[in-house]
Amino acid sequence: MKNKKTSIYKAKAISGYPEWLPEYRVIELQWFDAIRSVFESYGYSSIETPSVEELDALMAKGASDKEIYTLARLQADEESKKDKSDARLALHFDLTVPLARYVSQHFNNLIFPFKRYQMQRVWRGERPQKGRFREFYQCDIDVINIDNLPLHFDAEMPRVMHEIYQKLNLPEKIQIRISNRKVLVGYLLGLGIAEDMIADVTRILDKIEKIGSDNVVKQLTDDLGLDTKLAEQSLALSKIRGGKAKELINAVKALGVNNDLLEQGLTELFFVLDNLSDLPDGDVIGDLSIVRGLDYYTGTILEAYIVSDTDFGAVGSGGRYEDLTGSFINKKMPGIGISIGLTRLFSWMVDGGHLEPQRFSSTDILVVQSSSESYEVSMQTANILRNRGFNVELFHSAVKIKKQLSYAEKKGIPYVWFPPFEGVDVHEVKDMKSRVQLVADPENYIF
């Protein structure tokens, strides 16, 4: 190994691309299992779509403001770059657009309403930050149907979300906040705000919790030119928040704005909140400051936050879209879906020290190798134990027992097995925790 230091590529983490040590990865896998079992308990089917889609497909919904990673071949020369036959590929930035493509493509083979779950990495080129990654897992469920989709599904989504957060053993409460874009948009239109300003106004209203009411009014007036009264009226809706469906609806009505869309939205929101009223107080609330991305959501919208750390950002979100597949197929297909931000939530747990590191490996038994001549007997012993269903590791060289025990200790392996060796013709097993060592038969020893 004459590698000159100067030629070594210094190992370093790439910002925004998280990875965990084995003792935490185990827990991440447990999370996947827990989430999957809840998804399946509600009858969702699993699919997986490729990491890439054609760039045109990803952009079809006009989501061009997302930071999309495109793929390029290192060997691509000028000639092939001009080759139009190669469609440009890009990494998906969420799982909803791939779903739309998938449903359109496999339309004839799917059963509707199509309920699917998908747990995959997604990629976004945004600048990394605390809780914000460039590569991360999203765990999604969506229901998509032809022509119309019952409102019951709008209530099922937060219920599934709630169940998952319960299952993950989190140290802090997660709150699911629900609103309805028809309420928000209808209210603002009813106030007389121009349709083409709705997006800008809602974007600012969304910041109420982060920057406070005064600053919201300031931005609405300074940046958008709303007069102070209109700004305050706009804000009035966003201040409404609460658990009881009826009171929430009445509070909106008390603002005295009349608009058909608003009425429709209130009816939907009431249905959803009322349906969830059996859940513990504060776990699910109506919150009219919720805005969500403006791309395709049209009805119910929801976000989930860590109550003690809302600045950390949403750890789950979702909503209803009137027509998801419009750009892929000539059918109207409404849907509703949610996404659990697994990586964000998991990283919060790791960084906050909320996770108890697990064993480095799942090895149950380490079989000692006494000498190079005894390799055969050690291997046979390991096989016997492995055939009985245990996870067994055979130590990789005949070094001092001290080193082999130390290895087992560090890896958290609970048992060390000593096959017969010179002078001793029985097997022995040591319980690392109690330090007790006994004569044992690998064929039938009960651990």
Added chain:
RNA sequence: GCGACUGUAGCUCAGCGGUAGAGCCCUCGGUUGUGGUCCGAGUGGUCGCGGGUUCGAACCCCGUCAGUCGCCCCA
């Protein structure tokens, strides 16, 4: 894309103009087949990179790259 701060050993950091340091980790040892402690020894650094100032730069200046946090946006 914009702004603030930070880059010294594998990790956490000290040093802040005069020949590179600590703790942890790792390796070896404290005799015979037995791990968590303790003791001793050792390996390991282009002080992010490139210029400049200076007799002399890890330290000062400029640039650059990277990281962290915030804005934007979002899981």
